[in-house]
Amino acid sequence: MLFIEEVNKMKLRSSFIIAACAAALAAAPAWAQFKPTKPVELIVHTGPGGGADVLARFMAQVIEKENLAPVRFQVNNKPGGGGLTAMAYVAEKKGDSHAIAVFTGNWLTNPLTRAEAKYTVKDMTPVVRLVLEPALIAVKADAPHKNLKEFIDEAKAKPKTLKQSGGSVTSRDNVVRQLLMKATGADWAYISFPGGGERIAALLGGHVNMMIIEPQEAGEHIKAGNMRVIAQVSDKRLAGFPNVPTIQEAGFNIPNVEQVRGIVMPTGVSPDVIAYYEDLFQRLTRTATWKKYLDDQQFQDGFMKSAELAKFMDSFTDQMRGILKEAGAKVVR
Amino acid sequence: MKRLNGDLVSGAVLVALGVFVITEARGWNYMSEEGPGPGFFPLWYGIAMVVLSLVLVLRSATKAAPGARTDWGAIGRALLAWAAFAGCVALMQPLGFLISLALLTLFVVAVMYGRPLKIAVAAAVGNAIGFYLVFVLALGLSLPAGPLGF
Amino acid sequence: MEALLGLGQGFAVALQPMNLFWCFIGVFLGTVIGVLPGLGPAATIAMLLPLTFNMPPTSAVIMLAGIYYGAKYGGSTTAILLNVPGESASVVTCLDGYQMARKGRGGAALGIAAISSFVAGTVGVVGLMLLAPPLAKFALTFSSPEYFALMSLGLAMVVLLAGASLIKALLAMLVGLWIASMGIDLFSDSARFTFGTTHLLDGIDFVIVAIGVFALGEVLGNMEKRGEGTLLPVPKGLRNLLPSWEELKACRFAFVNGSVIGFIIGVLPGAGSTIASFISYGVEKAVSKHPEKFGTGAPEGVAAPEGANNSETGGSLVPLLTLGIPGSATTAILLAAFILWGLRPGPLMIQDNPELFWGLVASMYVGNVMLLVLNLPLIPLFAQILKIREYLLYPIIFGISLVGVYTVSNSLFDCALLAGFGLLGYLMRRLDYPSAPLILGLVLGDAMERALRQSLMMSSGDLSILVSRPISAVMLFLAVALLCLPLFRKFNSWRIKAIEENG
Numbered sequence: 001m002l003f004i005e006e007v008n009k010m011k012l013r014s015s016f017i018i019a020a021c022a023a024a025l026a027a028a029p030a031w032a033q034f035k036p037t038k039p040v041e042l043i044v045h046t047g048p049g050g051g052a053d054v055l056a057r058f059m060a061q062v063i064e065k066e067n068l069a070p071v072r073f074q075v076n077n078k079p080g081g082g083g084l085t086a087m088a089y090v091a092e093k094k095g096d097s098h099a100i101a102v103f104t105g106n107w108l109t110n111p112l113t114r115a116e117a118k119y120t121v122k123d124m125t126p127v128v129r130l131v132l133e134p135a136l137i138a139v140k141a142d143a144p145h146k147n148l149k150e151f152i153d154e155a156k157a158k159p160k161t162l163k164q165s166g167g168s169v170t171s172r173d174n175v176v177r178q179l180l181m182k183a184t185g186a187d188w189a190y191i192s193f194p195g196g197g198e199r200i201a202a203l204l205g206g207h208v209n210m211m212i213i214e215p216q217e218a219g220e221h222i223k224a225g226n227m228r229v230i231a232q233v234s235d236k237r238l239a240g241f242p243n244v245p246t247i248q249e250a251g252f253n254i255p256n257v258e259q260v261r262g263i264v265m266p267t268g269v270s271p272d273v274i275a276y277y278e279d280l281f282q283r284l285t286r287t288a289t290w291k292k293y294l295d296d297q298q299f300q301d302g303f304m305k306s307a308e309l310a311k312f313m314d315s316f317t318d319q320m321r322g323i324l325k326e327a328g329a330k331v332v333r
Numbered sequence: 334m335k336r337l338n339g340d341l342v343s344g345a346v347l348v349a350l351g352v353f354v355i356t357e358a359r360g361w362n363y364m365s366e367e368g369p370g371p372g373f374f375p376l377w378y379g380i381a382m383v384v385l386s387l388v389l390v391l392r393s394a395t396k397a398a399p400g401a402r403t404d405w406g407a408i409g410r411a412l413l414a415w416a417a418f419a420g421c422v423a424l425m426q427p428l429g430f431l432i433s434l435a436l437l438t439l440f441v442v443a444v445m446y447g448r449p450l451k452i453a454v455a456a457a458v459g460n461a462i463g464f465y466l467v468f469v470l471a472l473g474l475s476l477p478a479g480p481l482g483f
Numbered sequence: 484m485e486a487l488l489g490l491g492q493g494f495a496v497a498l499q500p501m502n503l504f505w506c507f508i509g510v511f512l513g514t515v516i517g518v519l520p521g522l523g524p525a526a527t528i529a530m531l532l533p534l535t536f537n538m539p540p541t542s543a544v545i546m547l548a549g550i551y552y553g554a555k556y557g558g559s560t561t562a563i564l565l566n567v568p569g570e571s572a573s574v575v576t577c578l579d580g581y582q583m584a585r586k587g588r589g590g591a592a593l594g595i596a597a598i599s600s601f602v603a604g605t606v607g608v609v610g611l612m613l614l615a616p617p618l619a620k621f622a623l624t625f626s627s628p629e630y631f632a633l634m635s636l637g638l639a640m641v642v643l644l645a646g647a648s649l650i651k652a653l654l655a656m657l658v659g660l661w662i663a664s665m666g667i668d669l670f671s672d673s674a675r676f677t678f679g680t681t682h683l684l685d686g687i688d689f690v691i692v693a694i695g696v697f698a699l700g701e702v703l704g705n706m707e708k709r710g711e712g713t714l715l716p717v718p719k720g721l722r723n724l725l726p727s728w729e730e731l732k733a734c735r736f737a738f739v740n741g742s743v744i745g746f747i748i749g750v751l752p753g754a755g756s757t758i759a760s761f762i763s764y765g766v767e768k769a770v771s772k773h774p775e776k777f778g779t780g781a782p783e784g785v786a787a788p789e790g791a792n793n794s795e796t797g798g799s800l801v802p803l804l805t806l807g808i809p810g811s812a813t814t815a816i817l818l819a820a821f822i823l824w825g826l827r828p829g830p831l832m833i834q835d836n837p838e839l840f841w842g843l844v845a846s847m848y849v850g851n852v853m854l855l856v857l858n859l860p861l862i863p864l865f866a867q868i869l870k871i872r873e874y875l876l877y878p879i880i881f882g883i884s885l886v887g888v889y890t891v892s893n894s895l896f897d898c899a900l901l902a903g904f905g906l907l908g909y910l911m912r913r914l915d916y917p918s919a920p921l922i923l924g925l926v927l928g929d930a931m932e933r934a935l936r937q938s939l940m941m942s943s944g945d946l947s948i949l950v951s952r953p954i955s956a957v958m959l960f961l962a963v964a965l966l967c968l969p970l971f972r973k974f975n976s977w978r979i980k981a982i983e984e985n986g
Contacts, residue, residue, distance in 0.1 A: 047892065048529030049816035058823065061533040079892045081681035082667055088681065113672055116681045160943055169672050190367065191627075191940045192669045194933070195815070197752045197808035204806070205623035207941065216822060220807050220829025296825055329672060339914040347654055354661055357676065368940035371668040371675055374932040375661070382657045389650050407707035411909055414706040418699070418881055419902040426895055430885065438878035446709060446874035456875055464882050472522065474890055 034272040036098055039072045043101035045086035047079040052102045055261060062289050068280055083110055084117050091119035095268035100127060100277060103264045108313060109170055109320045115332045121317075125269060126309040128281045129262035131294065132302035134234035135172065135212050136241065138227045140203055143210075148231040148250045151210060155186035162188035163208040165199040172257050173212040175323050176233055179254040180247070182326065203227070215240060215298035233257070240298060255319060260302060262309060278305050340393035344386045351382030414445060429479025435461040486612050489833075493841030497849050502542050502842070509546035510850045513553020514857060518865075520561055520569045520694065520887030524554040525812040532820055540824040541839050545846040547820060551813050552604060552796040552847065555756070556854045559596040559789055564589055564715075564868050565880055567698040567887070572756040572792040574693050574922050575764045578644075579777060579784025581701075584715050586780050590724030590866045595731070595782050596789040597858045599738055603790035604851040606742035607749070607797020611804075612844050615833075618798075619805040622750045627937035628949050630753050632958035634931035637758050637923065639965040640765035644919040646778070649969055652920045655911065659924020662687055663932075670936055682896040689757075690891050692925055694884045695901045696918045700908020702877050710873045724863050726782065734786035737767050741790020748791070749798020752810035753934075756795040757926045760788035769965075797847070804828050804840060 042060055044052040053075065060073040078086035083106050090101045103121065111117035137148060145151040155162045166173030174190055181187060191208060193199045196217060202208045204226055213227075215238060221227035232238060232246045235256055247254060263281060265274075284290055285303050294301055304312060325331050354375055362370030421437040428436075435457040443453035465483065468474045496502060512531075516522045528547050535543035558569040563580035576596065583592035610618070638656065645652030665676040666686030677683040741763045748759035767787035768777045777784050802808040807829035809815035821828050826836060833840045871879070888901045911918055942948035950956045 047812075048526040049812060049819065051819075053529060054532070054816075054819045054823070057529070057533050061536065077893065079685070080894060081684040084681045084684060085892075085894075114674070114684070116674065116677065116679060116684060118681070163941060168667075168669050189940055189943070191937050192933075193937070194669055195752075195809070197802070197810060197815070201623055201752050201802070201806070201808050202626060205626055207626035216827075217807070220827045220831060224830035226830060293823075296822065343910075343914050343916070347658075350658070350661070354676075361673065361675070362671065364944070365671070367670070368944060369936045371671045371673050373936065375664055375675065378657050378660045382654065382661075385650055385654050385657070389654070392650075404707075408913070410709070411703045411707045414877075415703055415902070415906050415909065418905060419899075421881070422885070422895070422898045422902050425885075425898060430889070434878070434882045434885070437881060441878050441881075442874050445706065448874060456878070460875075460878055460882060463879075464886070467519075468886050472516075472519070474522065474886065475893065476886065476889060477895060 034097065034270070034276045036069060036071045036276075038098055039074045040069070041076050041099040042073045043076050043078055043086055043090055043099060045078060045083040045102075045104075045107070047077050050079070052104055052261070053077060056102050058293060059284065062284060062287060063280070066284075066287050066289070068283050068287075081116070082114070083107055084114060084119075087111075087117070087119050087121075087124075090264065090266055091123040093266040096266050097269045097273040100263050100265045103262055105172070105258070105260050105316070107264075108317050109324070112317070112321055112324060112331050112333060113170060113329050117333075120333070121264060121313055123267060124264040125267050125274060126306050126313060127263040127265055127274060127277045128306065129260060129302050129304035129309045129312060130281065130285065131261050131299040133214060133259035133261070133297075133299050134232060134238055135176075135259065136215055136218050136229045136238075136244070137176075137210065137231040137233065137247070138203070138213050138218055138222075138229050139210050140206060141226050141228050143228065145209075145230060147245075148247065148252065151230060152180065152184050152186045152252075155181075155188040156184065159187035160189055162210065164188060164190050165193055165202040165208040165211045166190060167194070167196075167199070168192060170324065170329060172233070172259055175257050175320070176212055176247075176254075178323065178326065179257070180252060183252055183254050216296070219298075234300070238298060257319075257323075258302075258316070260312075260316070262302075262304070274306050338393055340389055344390035344393060347386035348383055348390065351379050351386060354379035354382060410445070414441070417441065417445075425477045427479070429481070429483060430476040431461040431465055431483055432479050432481075434464060489837060489841040490612065490845060492837060493843075493845030494848075496541060496838050496842030497545065497845035502545050502846060503849065505538070505542045505546040506549050506846050506850050507853055509549020510553035510556075510854050510857065513550040513555075514557040514854065516550070517554035517557020517569055518560045520567055520690070520883060522890050523570055523813075524551050525816050526890075527554070528813065528816050528820065532816070532823070535820065536823070540821075540826055541842045543820070543824065544817075544839065544843055545850075547817060548800075548843060548847065549850050551817070552793065552850065553854060555793050555796060556597065556600050556604075556858060558792070559600075559785075560593065560865055561883070563592045563596065563785070564865060565698060565883070566701045567880065567883060568690075568693045571689050571693065571926070572760045572788070572795075574697065574757065574919070575760040575788035576785055576792075577697050578764070578919055579779075579781050582778065582780035583782065583785065584869070587715065587723070588730075588780065588782075589715060589869060590862050591726040591730055591782070592780075592785050593862045593865060594724075594726040594859065595734060595785050597855060597862070598726070598731070599734065599741060599786040599790040600793040601851055601855040602738045603742040603745055603792075603794035604796065604854070605848065607746050607794035608844060608847045608851070609797075610746045610794070611797040611800055611847075615801045615805050618750050618801050622752060622802055623806075625751050625753070625954070627934045627941060628952050628955040629958070630751075631931060631934035631938055631949060632955040632962070633748075633751075633754065633758070634927045634934060635962040636958045636965070637761055637765075637927045638931065639962040640761055641920045641923060642965055642968055643765045643768045643774070643777075644917060644923065645969075646917045647915060651914075651916045655916045655918065656920040656924035659921040659926075660928035662692060662921075663925050663928030669933065682894070686929075687900060688891050688897065689922075689925060691888050691897055691900050692904050693922055694887055695904025696908035696911065696921060698880060698884050699901070699905030700912050700918065702880050703905060703909040704912045705873070706877060713870055713872060713876075715869045724866055730782040733782050736770070737763075737783040737786035738790055740767055740770075741787040741792075742794045745791030745794035746798040749795035749810070750801045752799075752802045752808050753930065755811055756792050756799075758930075759791040759795045761923060761926070763787040763791035765965075800843075804832055804843075805830060807832075 042056050044056045046053045056075045078089045093099045111120040203211045229244045231250050358372040358375035361372030363372045417440045421433045424433040438457040438460045439453050442448045442456045516527050558573040559576045561567040561569045562573040562576040566581040568574045580592045641656045744763040745759045748754045764787050767783050768774050799810045803814045809818045888897050
């Protein structure tokens with residue numbers, strides 16, 4: 001039943017689009033008629049408890065509580081393949097207007113280095129960008145480095161003696177390091193840890209000298225006097241850290257690497273569907289609950305609609321391709 | 334029936350696996366500027382695997398392994414059960430979990446344990462319903478669904 | 484003194500009817516999901532998380548923590564009765580627990596697991612209460628070289644897990660190491676042993692291998708013969724369903740050993756409960772007067788790993804609550820929950836939110852008692868499973884295994900892998916390869932390789948970093964000593980033989 005309904009709808013929609021194009025109608029409001037008629041699948045690439053999963057469940061909860069949509073949003077976990085499984089799942093749902101997915105920066109960068117990837121975000125429809133996640137460069141409280149310049153100077157004077165803890169080599173942590181090393185000629189080691197907890201433990205235990213950390217992770221450690229922030233990875237200073245300069249303000253002219261989260265959906269959906277979800281998430285981002293969430297997590301509001309997001313994705317992918325190549329990673333596309 | 338020298342065969346398979354691991358590992362960076370590369374660890378456990386399995390092979394080739402004759406009938410039954418299980422996994426995609434499990438139950442009860450068909454059908458249906466009640470209804474897990482929607 | 488005052492305050496919070504209710508809901512849910520394989524505590528907590536937004540944070544954390552330690556209580560049930568590890572740490576419980584069940588002591592094994600879980604769970608809470616801040620400092624001195632040594636020590640346990648042939652045990656372990664290295668390499672972002680498929684990029688989940696090799700391998704082995712009766716003997720009478728006095732006495736040391744080792748390893752953010760249970764099992768066997776009984780249904784072999792598994796909970800809350808550092812998937816999602824409620828676990832948590840910290844600690848005492856009361860009467864009920872005829876039981880085990888594996892990541896590919904590992908498990912059984920070393924290699928391999936590479940990156944390739952740090956040096960020495968143990972035993976038996984022949 002549902003299946004037949006879906007096919008009919010698609011047929012209807014495509015003939016509608018053709019008619020619309022032929023007439024070159026500019027009557028956009030006429031399109032804004034789509035409303036979901038069954039629960040919407042909200043796909044995430046992590047298992048329950050992962051960062052994207054927690055965000056997705058939170059959004060589903062807000063949508064339901066604030067009555068933003070006539071149907072429920074159901075989180076569907078498609079973990080595996082470093083996000084590639086979820087991407088393939090979305091790309092193969094062509095034409096499904098009841099499936100959306102939370103994307104992160106990894107969806108843009110991972111296919112660049114993975115020959116196994118069958119799809120990229122080019123095989124999906126961008127819907128909205130939601131948040132930007134800034135970061136902080138932190139050292140242990142008793143470290144001699146009072147600011148980023150002192151750290152870089154020591155790394156220049158004694159190459160390979162300082163160490164940084166971080167995630168995988170394609171993560172932002174390493175990208176920022178590569179950019180800084182490239183710009184200054186300094187050299188320090190990068191040690192990968194799979195979990196955020198282990199990275200912090202390595203810094204607090206004095207086993208490494210520096211790390212790039214999310215503000216909400218760092219908060220308590222700074223308050224307790226265990227950690228000191230020497231620079232921010234952000235376009236503008238965060239509200240919580242008005243006295244700490246951004247990397248650029250500290251005098252290092254490197255491009256900013258944004259950590260981004262937003263919504264994509266399969267291709268082959270009509271503009272009114274995209275418009276519907278754009279509008280839904282815009283309303284979501286205007287709720288007080290959402291604003292409090294951003295404050296608690298120290299995220300920045302990065303709201304952006306579909307057309308703009310498509311341009312952002314292109315330029316972001318190009319930037320990452322360049323950076324990864326320079327960092328010596330094998331770039332396959 | 335001839336006795337199968339299990340140690341010899343499994344040892345040989347492990348030698349082959351070890352050689353495969355070593356050849357793959359040699360294709361990866363052993364030591365990079367940053368430290369040991371992705372080929373470092375596999376190379377060493379690959380070598381250990383080859384050495385140990387060679388010892389096993391040599392030992393079993395020189396020493397006649399003690400023990401009873403290989404009971405091919407028993408092995409056949411176990412492999413038949415495994416084939417049924419693998420078949421059930423293959424059917425989960427087109428038929429869904431519950432129907433596949435019912436078919437597997439039917440096969441095990443009726444064919445492998447020779448029960449009357451009536452009992453086997455009852456067991457198959459009962460097992461499927463039980464799994465539906467516990468996992469789908471009570472716990473709300475999503476299991477692969479078949480053409481009939483379950 | 485401060486702790487006692489805090490605890491008093493905590494009990495005032497935990498004993499409020501509302502919080503008692505949520506604590507019960509938590510431990511009950513935990514028991515249920517622990518008994519059923521596949522759906523782990525991390526996934527359950529994540530799914531319930533949105534429901535807790537409207538609850539007071541203290542009640543919410545009491546409930547979610549209840550799920551966490553309750554799941555560990557329940558995990559042993561299927562391991563003992565069906566050889567199906569309900570969660571990763573129960574693999575070790577399978578070794579002796581299932582053997583006890585085969586001898587008709589299934590109820591006793593369940594009882595020992597419950598009592599050991601209770602004792603160790605309580606010890607874990609006491610440790611959390613009294614030692615949290617100093618232990619958190621200790622945990623920070625642990626870094627990659629120490630983790631490498633700890634993993635080496637864990638791998639050396641293979642000697643204690645080996646059956647008749649040490650070579651075969653070592654080979655099984657090496658295959659485990661190989662499986663562990665499948666997937667994307669964190670350090671170089673390159674894929675290893677993935678055979679060109681995206682399904683293997685994240686590696687193979689431990690649950691698939693454990694259920695395949697243990698549960699399916701066992702069932703296939705049993706199906707060689709057309710057994711007509713029940714799988715395991717079921718003793719009559721309640722008396723035979725509970726552990727005997729002798730069995731409990733044999734477990735005295737195991738209770739202590741499991742509690743202490745589990746707690747200490749739990750404090751380390753990079754270790755985990757599976758390693759804790761393996762190591763406490765190994766220690767128990769190493770100091771035992773009759774090590775030969777292990778693997779054939781020794782009650783200590785159930786008590787030690789179950790204890791370690793449960794006191795690990797208290798330990799893992801130490802870095803979470805005092806440093807804000809999660810050590811496992813479950814504590815990571817608990818941390819996410821804290822942040823969503825606007826709380827920030829960390830160095831200031833105990834000062835800023837005393838009612839929450841102490842309320843949680845007190846609720847864990849209460850929850851452990853609830854679990855014991857909840858679980859002991861269930862034992863006769865669970866033991867009824869054994870009364871099911873073989874031809875009915877096996878399809879049920881097949882089904883449970885499939886569900887358990889499928890729920891890990893909703894993937895049919897994983898189910899196909901399960902079939903593959905089932906066959907492997909059967910062949911290993913047939914050819915006398917022990918399966919525990921395979922699991923050991925799989926669990927430790929990844930962490931060990933990582934720790935080694937991290938260490939060498941820290942020292943720019945200088946191997947001496949591994950032995951120049953005292954904790955790491957001691958553990959590596961123990962590991963080497965353990966590996967040399969069989970050689971020494973061989974020499975000893977040869978010497979005794981020589982003396983006897985000469986005399």
